[in-house]
Amino acid sequence: MADAIPVSVTVNNRTRRGLVEPRLTLADFLREQALCTGVHLACEHGVCGSCTVLMDGEAVRSCLLFAVQADGSRITTVEGLAPDEQTLHPVQEAFRDCHGLQCGFCTPGFIISVAAFLEANPNPTDDEIRHGIAGNLCRCTGYQGIVAATRQAAAALREEQP
Amino acid sequence: MKPAPFQYHAPETVADAVGLLAEHGDGAKPLAGGQSLVPMLAMRLTRFDHIVDLNRVSEMFGVTADNGGVRIGAMTRQAAVEHDGTIAERVPLLHLATPHIGHFQIRNRGTIGGSVAHADPASEYPAVMLALDGTAEIASTSGTREVPASEYFESTFMTALAPDELLVGLRFAAWEQPAGFAFDEIARRSGDFALAGAAVGIGIDEAGRIDRAAVGMLGVGPTPLRAASVEAALMGLAAADAGADAAEIGRLAADDMDPIGDIHASEEYRRRAGSTLVGRVLGDALAQLTTEASDG
């Protein structure tokens, strides 16, 4: 068995140090060692997007990275988006307002992806939204509420940062 | 769905990376963006005793202007290729092809070198590289060699790269003459691998006649392919005439294909729809030339 390797990863602004086997995925590290169980695993082969997190600000599939690769990086999971316990991030608020979730399992990955997508494209058309979020799969909503939520969040974020 | 154990190496220089490959031979695998390799490891469809992670080899990242063209470090992320101004200007076909690769989260990690080294016949960069006569820059402990695209792709997932060799960069020459470029593909869903795709560059001479035709195809053979019949038919034609006959000329591509069927599309489908697509993409590329001509 391969030797465990020490890593230090900043997860939602807190430094997490751990010893990891090289094969441990970043997703499993975040779930089991950083206890960010909002990082969901729904395919483990990089298609569904449920495990999406921000790594140094970029949306990535955490099931396709090994924890050792994240050594020294900054990770934001869905748990790290809301500013405080009373307030939701505008994307989270929009998902709630627009019924962008039912079972909620794909939701954390979607919310991270939508936040990153809107950062790159703050004023998307509906068609751009549909293709922009096509890297995340949902089985409950038919994407109807998710597209609406992305639209609402875009407007809210534009207002926040004119 | 968890990968088998491996030893992890994170070299910081090409010299160290190729040293590790030389040391471990077949047992070592370079890890670039990991968007294809890690799923295969997770499903245990493949396994290696040693993973050589290239993500800390800083000299393998970046785009540089190169003798009128560009040199792209193999570890340059697809997202960086997508947004690079020099590439958009000098190698527009790469710029046009990149958004068709997976989804933005994939492109944030996936690298151009990873795609070309993996050599999936249905992926975008290999077809563009073949169409544009790009060059692979390959390093090993014995030095560096350059391999033209026409010699690089050997068969499905097989390339000129030996187990101890590392793809470190790609070179693309810019086209000097007026040219039109277009890329498109047919996929089951947004972001899926292509059932068939086409990467087309058409250049014209001063008289407005086609003197360079590059038609790359993906998803229709064991490797990316050139549509030689289409290219030959185009040479010497006036761009406007070719545009009017684009669909018919595109149909010639069926003879240049060697598709295999799978659960997403039969051999017959890939040939038929693929050649239709070649005609359409050809039309798009030619339309740019005729529009530019009438504008200028």
Added chain:
Amino acid sequence: MSSTAATAVRYVGQSVKRLEDPRLVTGHGRYVDDIMLAGMLHVAFGRSDLARAAITRLDTSAAEALEGVHAVYTAANLNHHNDSLRSSLHPPETPAPPANMLADGDVRFVGDPYVMVVAESRYIAEDALDLVDVEFEPLDPVVDYEVAADSDTLVHPELGSNLAHDLKVPNPAQREVFAEAAHVITETWHQHRQTNVPMETRGMVASWQPHAGVMEVWASTQSPHELQHIGARVLGTGEHKVVVHFGDVGGGFGQKIFLGREDMAVLVAAKLLAVPLKWIEDRRENLLASNHARTEQMTVSMALDADGHFLAADVDQLEDDGAFPLGGPASPGAMATMLYPGPYRMGPVSWRARTVYTNTCGRGAYRGPWQMESVAREQMIDRVAREMGIDPLELRRRNVLRPDDLPYLVSTGLTYESTISPDKTLEQAAEMIGYDEFRAEQSKERERGRYLGLGIALYIEPTSMGMGALGTESAMLRVEVDGHVNLFMGTGSHGQSLETTMAQLVADELGVRPEDVTLHQGHGSGYGFGTGGSRSAVIAGGAARAAASGVRDKVVAIAAHLMEASADDLEVADGVVSVKGTPTASMTLAQVAATAYKDSDALPPGTEAGLEHTARYKAPPAVHSNACHICTCELDPGTGQVTLLRYVVSEDCGVLINPMVVDGQIAGGVAQGIGGVLYEHCVYDESGNPLASTFLDYLLPTAAEMPDLECGHVVVPSDTPGGHKGTGEGGAIGAPPAVFNAVADALAPFGVYPNRQPLDPDTVLGLIASAGN
């Protein structure tokens, strides 16, 4: 029960934001994989790579020797509990395949589990699977369900036949009509194998407490009581010894109603080892070995008169049960054939339903398990319309049930209530899509070489069925000493928003706000079947409403006594009891509760202390809802690709509890239907090898493939309390034939007519090419 009228309807009918969402959008849901217990070990199953084979060697010693491995189990260790695996919907007297937790001596489909490893991590468990020394002797499998019944090769030799069911109900009147009819048209309609694909796979954490004899279970389930009930049987203990914790469930769509073989193996192994075990199915296992559905065909003959009036029908259904159908071999075919007449005056119907075993993944319930009736009927109607030269909307108008026809006794024995409205949803949907305008645009565009199509599907669906284990649900409602309302129910919300909708019902009935009500699912209430069969709004809702009503009566009685007012003069709203017209004379629900618990001597004489009520609701035989789906598409004749342009649904689910939630249920079902027709396919090759075992090959539609959905509502209240009807499955029933018909319509200029799905680009281009020949 008191007839106290509910306080004013304030929350039912509102798109109340979901109470579930704050935790779910911030990553603080609690799904089964989020349960981490001290000392917990992890399970992985070794599964057959062959469709049918004898196990000639199975040596687990190398796997057992691997560091970090605690146990490796085979059939010999676990299968002695086999007698107890039948689900509540599977009567003991019906023949069934051997219910082995682990394959014993032979394997019968690719994915059949034959070994179970328990290790310190899932990583190590999979390492150990690689070390299991197994040899198989391959045997010829039965893969094609169309010939399975006649095959000499038996999937289950114990049963003596591959034919699981054959139900024939001939109707002589149908034969007579056929003999005289102006037109008799026949076609066979094929659906293809699909699967539920909840985003959260199946999974379980089981923790045995020795000496106490208690099994604590956390599971991804739609039916916590079914888990408790069957789990107790498997463990040979009482239900009180099986404690089921119900957390968040990431979808199911029918897959998580019944226990799987793996679930039972985990329970038994957790007891054997007396260590907490976790099994989280991975996606490949889910696609290969959870359950499949919709592998079926229906041959339909319809008789019509010269004016296009339906006169009679003959319906013959054949369905693939796979090897080990989830929940038992009960066949939805009988329902599919019985329901074939749908919302039309169909005349006498003869029907036959057969189900066969094959060496493939077992059939399970998938949202609208008998939707083949609507698929075959609605596709048939469009086919008939084309053949007779009648517009498909017009043909439906001539035959749809209208208010004068109701209540309506269907020739197959069903009765439709007077509260259905298929004619109204048909007209509303036609108006929403702009039917006539579309037809004009379509013919104009055809001249320009664009191929547009429109498809209609009209259906009626029995929901909230009041039969057997499905028929009832209970609720226990308690106002706590601080005035907060706790509601305990046997439901298993896996995305249906029950924490919100049940709270809305209780809020109106009791006079509180939805956020004052917390739903606790899974234990604390009596047996209930859980969530499935579009039953929660009516049946669970009926129970919640009745429990709240009982408590409200008591609240009013206590408050009247304390305030020295007449109970008839009191109203309860937003948690305050007040005298009508005199809002200053009031007390809060918390004050009433405090009295009920802490000052019981102040209660009215004879009043029991405390503030709680339990009620069980029994549903009528069925509550029918109906809907009409219409969609339009464009077909690319060069590539065979279909793009959906618009999608409208007009539905009648009675009184809407939460319109946002209803529209969400419809949208999700529609997406599954669209996925089914255009993208999703569990492909097997001839040797029974599944070829779609990853998300790269099993194609769930993404946002880019979905059209915008427009929903219209016709509200005809049902006769149940509150007037609701079920709606959870409807989207997945209406969408497949609507999409299919739209593509068939777009193909019309080529003179071809599809009769099977999926309509992927290859199939569509092939149809176009065949037209040229």
